[in-house]
Amino acid sequence: MNKPYYAVIFTSTRTEEDQGYSEMAVKMENLAKRQPGYLGFESAREEIGISISYWESLEAIASWKADTDHFFAQQKGIKDWYSWYKVRICLVEREYDFTKLPSEEGA
Amino acid sequence: MNKPYYAVIFTSTRTEEDQGYSEMAVKMENLAKRQPGYLGFESAREEIGISISYWESLEAIASWKADTDHFFAQQKGIKDWYSWYKVRICLVEREYDFTKLPSEEGA
Numbered sequence: 001m002n003k004p005y006y007a008v009i010f011t012s013t014r015t016e017e018d019q020g021y022s023e024m025a026v027k028m029e030n031l032a033k034r035q036p037g038y039l040g041f042e043s044a045r046e047e048i049g050i051s052i053s054y055w056e057s058l059e060a061i062a063s064w065k066a067d068t069d070h071f072f073a074q075q076k077g078i079k080d081w082y083s084w085y086k087v088r089i090c091l092v093e094r095e096y097d098f099t100k101l102p103s104e105e106g107a
Numbered sequence: 108m109n110k111p112y113y114a115v116i117f118t119s120t121r122t123e124e125d126q127g128y129s130e131m132a133v134k135m136e137n138l139a140k141r142q143p144g145y146l147g148f149e150s151a152r153e154e155i156g157i158s159i160s161y162w163e164s165l166e167a168i169a170s171w172k173a174d175t176d177h178f179f180a181q182q183k184g185i186k187d188w189y190s191w192y193k194v195r196i197c198l199v200e201r202e203y204d205f206t207k208l209p210s211e212e213g214a
Binding site: 009011015043044045046047048052078082084086087089092093097098100 | 114116118122149150151152153154155156157159185189190191192193194195196197198199200201202203204205206207
């Protein structure tokens with residue numbers, strides 16, 4: 001990812017209603033991967049859930065938000081699954097990473 | 108948060124070395140809160156860890172990165188705690204949120 005790209009940070013707290021949530025989460029992740037402009041996805045949940053999807057452009061984000069199946073999932077999320085959420089659309093301006101060499105493991 | 112602001116997304120996988128990690132994580136979160144320009148912090152870990160800190164400016168992020176105690180923690184993280192990490196510095200361009208009204212809970 002060398003060009004500027006976008007991150008959509010979705011932070012949420014869940015209700016106690018769990019029915020269908022996990023299946024929908026998997027379905028939406030798989031559906032997102034097939035969208036034009038999709039770059040990646042990261043997710044973790046403890047007290048709060050953080051899901052970040054990465055996209056080539058604002059247009060790609062808008063298309064994904066308006067996707068029919070995704071729109072249905074969003075409505076269901078508002079009705080049943082989330083007590084709170086926040087969406088932030090962000091331009092990734094800089095990035096760097098670190099990978100430990102195998103020989104360094106436990107060194 | 109009405110002005111544009113910044114998010115630092117820190118995504119990581121851990122080594123099996125745990126010694127001192129949790130204490131340092133709490134210490135760094137408390138230290139970050141006292142930095143000029145700090146706006147907020149969110150974190151969750153499952154297969155991967157995602158920690159996001161929010162800042163008023165790139166200058167605030169640079170100061171926090173260079174903080175002596177934080178710098179020591181970063182070096183310790185590279186040496187012992189992380190097998191991989193990625194840092195993304197992002198400009199938050201848009202945001203919106205949703206809060207369920209109490210009367211809607213479970214409706």
